[in-house]
Amino acid sequence: MKAITVEPMKAGTARLENVPEPDIRDGSALVEAIAVGVCGTDAEIVAGKYGWAPPGRTRLVLGHESLGRVIDPGPASGLHVGDLVVGIVRRPDPVPCANCAVGEWDMCTNGLYTERGIKELDGFMSERWRIEPEYAMKVDPTLGILGVLLEPMTVLAKAWEMVRAIGQRSFWEPENALITGAGPVGLLAALIGMQEGLDVHVFDRNASGPKPEAVRALGATYHSTSVSDVGFEPDIIIECTGVGQVIAESIHQVGAGGVICLTGVGKGGPLPATPTADTAAAAVLRNVAIVGSVNANKRHWYKASRALVRADPTWLERLITRRERPENFQEALVRQPGDIKVIVQFSEI
Incomplete structure (x- = not known):
C-alpha cells in the first residue's frame, strides 16, 4: 500500500512509497484512510526539525489529523464496517506517570508518551491503518469529510x-x-x-x-x-x-x-x-x-465531536480550503495565500 513517510530529523526525505500493510499489533481495527489534515507540525517534521521514528526503524509514516472508514472492526470492538472514525493521537507512557495512569495523557509529566505520526508511532497518511478500538473515535456521519477537523478541534x-x-x-x-x-x-x-x-x-x-x-x-x-x-x-x-x-x-x-x-x-x-x-x-x-494548553485526552475528543456536530456545516466547509492527492503531498505542505486547512485526501467519503 502507499504511504507518505519521512526520516525524522533529516530534511528532504519525505516521499510517497510502498510500505507493508499495517501490522495487527498496531490495533485490531483496520481502517481505510479518507483524509488527513496537514498542520505546522507536519511541515516541521518534513523540514527535519522534529519527529521520532518507531523503535528499530528509520522512517515514520506522517499524519496525525485523521479521518477513515472502518473496513474490519476486529473482534468485540464496538465498531462496525463503514463507521467513520478518527484516531486519537497520543498514547500514555509505559511507566506510567500519575496523569497517564488516570487517562490524562495530555498532562504527561515524564514525557514518555508516544504520538501517532509524530513520536515513535506511525501516523495516518497511508491508504490503510490499524488502531486500537479504545483510541478510535466515531464520527457523526452527518459531518462527512468535515470529520477531519476533529483532531484540531x-x-x-x-x-x-x-x-x-x-x-x-x-x-x-x-x-x-x-x-x-x-x-x-x-x-x-x-x-x-x-x-x-x-x-x-x-x-x-x-x-x-x-x-x-x-x-x-x-x-x-x-x-x-x-x-x-x-x-x-x-x-x-x-x-x-x-x-x-x-x-x-x-x-x-x-x-x-x-x-x-x-x-x-x-x-x-x-x-x-x-x-x-x-x-x-x-x-x-x-x-x-x-x-x-497542548494536546487533549479522550474527554476533550468527546467534547470536540459534540461541538462540531452543533456547528453549521456550511461554515465548517469554509475551513477546508484545499485538497491534494497523496502523490501531491509536497504541495499540501507549502502554504499558499488563502489557505486555512489543507488536507491530503486518499479516498472519497
Whole structure:
C-alpha cells in the first residue's frame, strides 16, 4: 500500500512509497484512510526539525489529523464496517506517570508518551491503518469529510475547558473573548466562543480573503491592525499564533481578572518591544491568569465531536480550503495565500 513517510530529523526525505500493510499489533481495527489534515507540525517534521521514528526503524509514516472508514472492526470492538472514525493521537507512557495512569495523557509529566505520526508511532497518511478500538473515535456521519477537523478541534475543547476552570478562581462572568490568529485553530476557537454565547473577536494580519470572511460569517468581529487596537479589554484571550509580540500585547490588553490561554507554538523571532518585567507586572497587578494548553485526552475528543456536530456545516466547509492527492503531498505542505486547512485526501467519503 502507499504511504507518505519521512526520516525524522533529516530534511528532504519525505516521499510517497510502498510500505507493508499495517501490522495487527498496531490495533485490531483496520481502517481505510479518507483524509488527513496537514498542520505546522507536519511541515516541521518534513523540514527535519522534529519527529521520532518507531523503535528499530528509520522512517515514520506522517499524519496525525485523521479521518477513515472502518473496513474490519476486529473482534468485540464496538465498531462496525463503514463507521467513520478518527484516531486519537497520543498514547500514555509505559511507566506510567500519575496523569497517564488516570487517562490524562495530555498532562504527561515524564514525557514518555508516544504520538501517532509524530513520536515513535506511525501516523495516518497511508491508504490503510490499524488502531486500537479504545483510541478510535466515531464520527457523526452527518459531518462527512468535515470529520477531519476533529483532531484540531480537540485542542480548543481542552483550551476552553482550562479557561473555564481557571476563571472560577474568583467571581467571573465573562462576556467577550479575543482569539489571536485566524488559522484553523483560531477559527475553531472562535466557533466554541460563539457556541458559549460570548461576544467573539478575532485578530489576524490578513485584511482580506477567506479568513476575515469566515470570521464574519460566524457572526464574530474581525481585526487586522494589532491586539492593542481592538478597542476593548477582553475577558478571555485564546492565543493561537505563538508570536512573542502578540503574546506580550495580549497580556497588556486583557481585562482585569482575565484569562489568557496559550495554544500557539512559536518559532522564536525578535523580542517584543515591551520589557519582560513590565509585561509580568501587568499580569500580576491585574490578576491576569496565563496558562498553556497542548494536546487533549479522550474527554476533550468527546467534547470536540459534540461541538462540531452543533456547528453549521456550511461554515465548517469554509475551513477546508484545499485538497491534494497523496502523490501531491509536497504541495499540501507549502502554504499558499488563502489557505486555512489543507488536507491530503486518499479516498472519497
